[in-house]
Amino acid sequence: MIHPFPPKPGATTASPDPLSFAVAARDRDTVAMVTRAVDEDNVMLAFQPVVPALRDDRPAFYEGLIRLLDASGRIIPARDFMSTVEPTELGRRIDTLSITHGLEVLHHRPRLRLAINVSARSIGHSPWLEALERGITRDPTVAERLILEISERSTIELPQMVGDFMQAMQLRGLSFALDDFGEGYTSLKYLKDLYFDIVKIDGQFVRGIAGNPDNRALIKAIVSIGRHFDMVTIAEQVETRADAATLAKLGVDCLQGYYFGAPTIRPRWEPAGVPLRTGSDT
Numbered sequence: 001m002i003h004p005f006p007p008k009p010g011a012t013t014a015s016p017d018p019l020s021f022a023v024a025a026r027d028r029d030t031v032a033m034v035t036r037a038v039d040e041d042n043v044m045l046a047f048q049p050v051v052p053a054l055r056d057d058r059p060a061f062y063e064g065l066i067r068l069l070d071a072s073g074r075i076i077p078a079r080d081f082m083s084t085v086e087p088t089e090l091g092r093r094i095d096t097l098s099i100t101h102g103l104e105v106l107h108h109r110p111r112l113r114l115a116i117n118v119s120a121r122s123i124g125h126s127p128w129l130e131a132l133e134r135g136i137t138r139d140p141t142v143a144e145r146l147i148l149e150i151s152e153r154s155t156i157e158l159p160q161m162v163g164d165f166m167q168a169m170q171l172r173g174l175s176f177a178l179d180d181f182g183e184g185y186t187s188l189k190y191l192k193d194l195y196f197d198i199v200k201i202d203g204q205f206v207r208g209i210a211g212n213p214d215n216r217a218l219i220k221a222i223v224s225i226g227r228h229f230d231m232v233t234i235a236e237q238v239e240t241r242a243d244a245a246t247l248a249k250l251g252v253d254c255l256q257g258y259y260f261g262a263p264t265i266r267p268r269w270e271p272a273g274v275p276l277r278t279g280s281d282t
Contacts, residue, residue, distance in 0.1 A: 030084045033070050038090060042069040043097050045105065046077075046263035050234060052066045053248040060254055061113035061147065064105065065263050074266065086119055091147045095122035096131050103135030106142045109269060115147035120154040122130060136172065143173035149199065151179045155190060163194050166228070170195070177234070179249045181222070191229055199226050201252070203237025210242035216250060223251045 014113075037043060046067050049059035068076045077115065086092045095118050102116040122128045138141040155162050166176050177198035178191070182205055191199070201222055209215045219235070227235040235247045238257030247255055 001091050002041070017176055020150065024150075027084050030081050031088075031090065032150050033076070034081050034085050034090055034094070036071065037076075038070040038093050038097065039098065043094075043101065044069070044075075045098070045101050046075075046261040046265050047114075047157075047267040049261045050254050053244075053246060053255050056255065056260060059268075060268065061115060063115040063117075063149070063263075064098070064102045065117070066094060067265065071118075075262075078194060087121070091119060092122050092125045092128060095119055095176065096125070096128045099128060099135070100131045100190075101276060102140075102146070103131070107135070107139045107147055110141060111268070113145045113147070115149050117149045118180065119149075120158040122149055123150075123162055143169075147175045147177055148275070149177040149179040149200070152181050152183055152190075152202075155194065158191060159194065166194060170197075170246050180232075180236070182218075188225070191225060191231075195229075196231055198232045198234060199238050200234045200256075203257075206235045206237050206243065206247065206257070207239060209244065210246040216246065217252050219247065219252065227251075262273075 029035075044067050045064040047064055050061050050063060051059050064079050070076055082091070082094070085094065089210075099118065101150055102114055106112060106114055117126070122243075136146070150162060170176070173198040177200055178194075178196040179200045180202045181199050182202040191257065199222065200221060202216050204254040205215045205218055205222075209219065209255075233251075234252045234254040236256050236258055237251045238244050238255045238259050239249065240259060243253055244259055
């Protein structure tokens with residue numbers, strides 16, 4: 001039988017690349033796991049402290065990082081699924097659950113300040129916006145204690161939407177952090193045009209900084225820019241005492257990383273012996 005669409009001269013009919021096949025299968029498994037967890041609200045926040053550089057015994061605030069539970073009850077960190085689902089509707093649903101749980105924690109902890117991650121895609125998503133509005137209307141003190149972290153890469157994709165949203169929400173007391181600064185290819189134009197309250201320096205410039213003069217020069221420049229634009233600077237992924245001391249000497253305002261505490265679903269303010277709350281009980 002003659003194939004109705006024969007290959008062009010010189011074309012091959014090689015089988016699919018095994019690596020591509022494996023990656024596609026992995027992504028399908030990831031999407032299935034995330035879908036199940038989101039449908040069943042098997043999510044929670046893990047909390048990591050952000051400390052002042054010159055007073056690291058007392059957190060300035062915490063970052064709430066989304067975690068999922070798989071079918072076996074294993075806790076899955078965002079790094080294992082977010083890059084796969086972030087561009088999809090699942091990413092919007094995860095952001096909605098994240099802000100919902102974060103606002104609930106803030107409501108029950110009136111002295112807590114909390115940062116929650118959100119994609120620029122989600123700030124135009126009606127369910128996410130409705131969840132935010134419910135939370136800050138229910139408890140007027142929540143807005144001034146909430147920090148929304150938007151990644152540099154996400155900001156670049158939708159700068160106008162991000163700018164308009166930030167302007168409206170800052171008038172209501174919310175603060176905004178530019179996350180992972182230096183990870184992508186941003187122009188300094190965005191620091192000038194978008195009035196972030198906080199700039200978080202990507203960990204690639206932070207890890208091992210005590211022995212890296214090039215990164216020390218870069219951090220010093222970012223600190224100077226932050227001060228010019230009246231932004232608090234935070235160094236991410238601080239893992240050693242030497243790096244923490246170097247960053248403090250360079251003038252970084254706050255530090256975050258495993259040296260000060262790993263993200264934990266058992267935050268410091270929860271008394272020992274109290275059952276952990278997950279899903280819709282958060």
